[in-house]
Amino acid sequence: MKNISKEDYLSVIFKNLNYDGEIKPNIIAAKLSISNAAVTDMLKKLAKDGFVVYKRYKGIQLTEEGESYARNMVRRHRIWEVFLNQVVGMPWDKVHDEANRLEHSSSDDLIDRLEVMLDYPEYDPHGDPIPSKEGKLPKIKKHRPLSELKENETSTVIRVNDFDESFLKYISKIGIKLKEKITVKERRTFDKSMEILINGKPWNISNKLAQNIFVEMK
Amino acid sequence: MKNISKEDYLSVIFKNLNYDGEIKPNIIAAKLSISNAAVTDMLKKLAKDGFVVYKRYKGIQLTEEGESYARNMVRRHRIWEVFLNQVVGMPWDKVHDEANRLEHSSSDDLIDRLEVMLDYPEYDPHGDPIPSKEGKLPKIKKHRPLSELKENETSTVIRVNDFDESFLKYISKIGIKLKEKITVKERRTFDKSMEILINGKPWNISNKLAQNIFVEMK
DNA sequence: TTAAATTATTAAGCATACTTAAATTAAAAT
DNA sequence: ATTTTAATTTAAGTATGCTTAATAATTTAA
Structure with a gap:
């Protein structure tokens, strides 16, 4: 029996x-x-509690309160991630799970202090x-999955999906990180x-992997 | 309805x-x-689970496993406190409650990293x-409550009890901190x-307050 | 446009960690 | 040694957040 909290639902x-x-x-x-x-139980x-709009068999919407609560959870999560990675030196593939727990257990005051300490990371x-x-939210550069690059095209990594630890561990191992240039x-x-070049080295990657790495739009 | 965890019981x-x-x-x-x-419910x-020895109507003991689990919880709590106070700059009277939540949500790996970062605080x-x-445990200096000092005796604060936020806030306000000298x-x-001198300034404190501040043994 | 498949809801049930009230055991006081 | 008091346990009940199975509504596809 699991025990997912309301905060997880909202996120x-x-x-x-x-x-x-x-x-x-x-x-x-x-x-x-x-x-x-x-x-269904929890949505009711x-x-x-006033966080979602629920009507039987209809799509769920967030109320204003729900949205602001959820946004704050995302904020907490991501600030913890920056902190764990930059200050504590925890590797890329570990920070997500750790932040997933810490985000529920910290006061707003602590989050604000971490944010100041990190100089308002974006x-x-x-x-x-x-x-x-x-x-x-800060402005987001337009981006597309690596899987859409044409042959001999080069672009810069600006985002990777973070939900799978082994995915992150692997791409980290082959040298993929933010701001890294990749050539198909x-x-x-x-x-x-596809075969890609990272730092001059060739690697073979699957389509599924390429779909979870995002590079700058031209 | 509260929800105290097994970890809190053990601590x-x-x-x-x-x-x-x-x-x-x-x-x-x-x-x-x-x-x-x-x-009673939880003790059973x-x-x-093998953490305590329980016999109806008898005193409770920790098993070896229970003791080591509990000691680890204390370790987690105190490392978080040092971190929050020294690195994040959170005031004395806030760190206990914050650490009380974080101690349940961090991996051993994170605690170890914090410990290294803080250079193995004692x-x-x-x-x-x-x-x-x-x-x-590090060696503990012999100490006694401030309430036991005689008139005109001076000693150095080496420990204060941490379970009451308003207590910590108040003693912090009147200038009491670790390594501070106090004269009765x-x-x-x-x-x-009693009337005490802190940094040359006189203050009146109750017996209850004095009992929760500990100073060096001569 | 009807049948089939998918999705959502309801119902019944379970584990956890509490509550209050009643019963039992142990400890303290006369 | 007996009574009184205090501590502990048991019993019955509650809220939460899940489960599976059965039922209902919606969507998709023939």
Whole structure:
């Protein structure tokens, strides 16, 4: 029996809203690895608490209060990540899980102090933007997945997805980090894998891997 | 309805064992502000988990495993306190509550990294010793409560109790900190209050306050 | 546009960690 | 040694956040 907190629900909802500002319960269930039934239960409670708008069989929306709560959770998470990576020296692939726990256990005061100490960082170690205390996000450079680069094109890494530890460990090992330049040498149609150059060294990467690394838009 | 974790029970038990290495359930209940019945419940579970020795109506003991777990919790707590105070600049009276939450949400790896970063601190900001990873405590200077000093005696603060935020806030305000010298100018028999000198300034303090500040033994 | 598949909800049940009230045991006081 | 008091345990009950199974609504596809 797991025990996901309301804060986790709000974060997941916030991060996975569609273009209409809605999300379906099964998405939440999948992201949290729990049953749909548990999600229905919790949505009713979150609605009663005033964090979401819930109508049976309809898409879920965040209220203003819910959105600001969720944004603050994202802020907490990302500030912890910067701190763990830059100050504590924890590697890329470890900070996400650690921050996932710490984000629920720190006062706003502590988060603000960390933010000052880090001189108001705008991006976390994976390139994700950090909401300010007022809820504003820094401008985000246009970017596209590495998988969309053409042969012989070069671009700069500005963001990587952070949900899989082994993914981060691997790309870190082959030299991929933020601001690193990557050149696509060869694209193979049969499995969409590609050969890339990092620091002059060639590597073969799968399409799935390339889809989770994001580079600057020309 | 509160929700005290097993880790909190173990910490409280560890910190309040008597000379025989035992503790009564009502002490635990009082420290955690929960009912005796809840404590009985949990003690059975902790016994089943192998952390305590429990026999109906008898004093509770920690097993070796329970003691080492509890010692580690104390270690986590105090390392967080040093970190919050020295690195983050959080005031004396705030670090205890913050550490109380963080101690449950950090990996051993993070604690070890913080310890290295802080260069293996031996005492927390209130003067309490920090167990090493191997469970060893630094030598503790002999000390006695300030309330036991005679008139015109001077001594140095080496520890203060940390369980009350307003207490810490107040003594901090009147200039009491670790390594500070205090002189007792006058002791009043009727209520055991005393006049003390800190940095040349006179202050009146109650007996209860004086009992929670500890100074060097001659 | 109806059937099939997917998604969401309800219902019943479980574990955890508490509560209060009643019963039992131990300790203290006469 | 007996009574009184205090501490402890048991019993019954609650809220939370999950589970699986059954049912209902919606969406997709033939």
